[in-house]
Amino acid sequence: MQQLLELDACTQCGECLARCPVQDVTGNPAVSPPEKIRMFKEFIKSTNGLRAQLFGPKDVDKRLLEDFAKAVFECTTCGSCSQVCPVGIFTQRLWPALRKEMVRRGLGPIGVQRELPNAVSRTGNPYDRPAGQRYSPWFPEEVRISDRADIAYYAGCTGAYEAQPMVRGDVLVLARIGEAFTMLPPEEEVCCGFPLFITGQHDILEDLIKRLVNAYKARGVNILLCSCPCCVNMMTRDWPLFYGEELPFKVRHITQFVADAVKGGKLRIRKGLKERIIYHDPCYLARGVKVIEEPRTILRSIPSVELLEFERHGLDTRCCGAGGAARKVFHDNAVAMGRLTIKEATDKKADRLILSCPACYSKVNEAMQGYERQIVITDIMELIASLIK
Numbered sequence: 001m002q003q004l005l006e007l008d009a010c011t012q013c014g015e016c017l018a019r020c021p022v023q024d025v026t027g028n029p030a031v032s033p034p035e036k037i038r039m040f041k042e043f044i045k046s047t048n049g050l051r052a053q054l055f056g057p058k059d060v061d062k063r064l065l066e067d068f069a070k071a072v073f074e075c076t077t078c079g080s081c082s083q084v085c086p087v088g089i090f091t092q093r094l095w096p097a098l099r100k101e102m103v104r105r106g107l108g109p110i111g112v113q114r115e116l117p118n119a120v121s122r123t124g125n126p127y128d129r130p131a132g133q134r135y136s137p138w139f140p141e142e143v144r145i146s147d148r149a150d151i152a153y154y155a156g157c158t159g160a161y162e163a164q165p166m167v168r169g170d171v172l173v174l175a176r177i178g179e180a181f182t183m184l185p186p187e188e189e190v191c192c193g194f195p196l197f198i199t200g201q202h203d204i205l206e207d208l209i210k211r212l213v214n215a216y217k218a219r220g221v222n223i224l225l226c227s228c229p230c231c232v233n234m235m236t237r238d239w240p241l242f243y244g245e246e247l248p249f250k251v252r253h254i255t256q257f258v259a260d261a262v263k264g265g266k267l268r269i270r271k272g273l274k275e276r277i278i279y280h281d282p283c284y285l286a287r288g289v290k291v292i293e294e295p296r297t298i299l300r301s302i303p304s305v306e307l308l309e310f311e312r313h314g315l316d317t318r319c320c321g322a323g324g325a326a327r328k329v330f331h332d333n334a335v336a337m338g339r340l341t342i343k344e345a346t347d348k349k350a351d352r353l354i355l356s357c358p359a360c361y362s363k364v365n366e367a368m369q370g371y372e373r374q375i376v377i378t379d380i381m382e383l384i385a386s387l388i389k
């Protein structure tokens with residue numbers, strides 16, 4: 001209902017046009033928010049409007065429909081358009097709702113996105129990788145996990161399979177802080193549901209989410225930590241809806257927990273780093289759950305470090321190209337967006353680009369392959385773990 005109101009609220013003012021990273025790299029206006037909204041309303045009118053009800057649905061040009069579907073699934077759901085929208089349309093919710101409706105009408109998802117439900121049902125992860133290998137080879141041998149604990153750590157599929165230095169860093173930093181934490185066995189730590197939610201394929205979400213919530217509840221968990229911003233969004237915003245009630249635990253991004261440990265003196269970074277580092281705010285961390293200061297608190301606590309900022313940072317951050325489950329389908333767009341991030345970081349003469357999201361980590365590393373600009377890319381916890389060894 002909220003989304004229907006938002007479709008009507010768009011005044012086609014065009015304020016958001018210059019913010020769209022996909023339009024930036026493709027030049028395709030079909031991806032822009034006002035155009036997607038206009039097209040969707042046209043489509044609904046032709047198939048469901050009063051005229052359609054009285055005289056039957058109007059035929060919509062097939063080519064036009066295909067182009068529209070492509071535009072809807074090409075968006076990275078970065079939410080940058082929301083940030084400037086004068087009528088406050090919350091696009092990180094609107095675009096997934098649009099996608100769900102497109103799937104219901106048989107107009108999506110696109111390409112490999114169609115394989116996600118089967119992969120998750122089969123192996124518990126969207127990459128269709130063996131569940132038993134979820135924590136290998138990255139899990140540090142020396143770290144002990146409790147069976148039950150107040151705190152649980154969820155590695156997430158992208159971290160566990162595609163950004164292993166990052167999740168290894170998470171676990172090492174948690175161990176150093178010294179509070180006991182639990183994890184589910186690798187076969188039980190299934191996908192949080194985000195890739196299915198964001199591609200409009202909701203059929204198995206309720207089952208997946210209930211399994212996870214009940215498993216953490218059984219371990220006495222009160223705080224669930226995770227370093228993937230997409231998982232954190234899914235857990236905080238959507239898990240309660242699919243679970244049917246408030247979650248029996250709080251969800252926090254790992255940087256929130258670690259920033260508290262730094263402020264409370266439980267984690268001290270003594271080793272210095274004489275470097276100019278630049279931190280990229282992940283869209284779903286900054287705009288999604290408003291975690292902006294915490295990563296900076298952690299990074300500023302490193303002795304001798306110089307922290308630089310991107311022109312667009314915090315709530316205004318520019319998408320690195322990895323979001324919205326679009327990166328595997330629209331690979332070239334994602335690489336082009338990732339290269340803009342690398343270019344700005346190197347233009348500012350940063351020694352190192354710091355990320356805090358496994359999708360950013362995987363995609364920006366990929367974008368650097370074959371690119372004339374090179375920079376050291378490090379996840380925030382990977383960096384901290386290296387300094388507290």
Ligand code: SF4
Nearest residue numbers: 020075076078079081
């Ligand atoms: S969410 Fe991001 S990619 Fe999608 S339309 Fe808005 S600005 Fe463009």
Ligand code: SF4
Nearest residue numbers: 010011013014016085
């Ligand atoms: S800024 Fe908001 S109202 Fe204006 S065109 Fe974009 S989505 Fe529509």
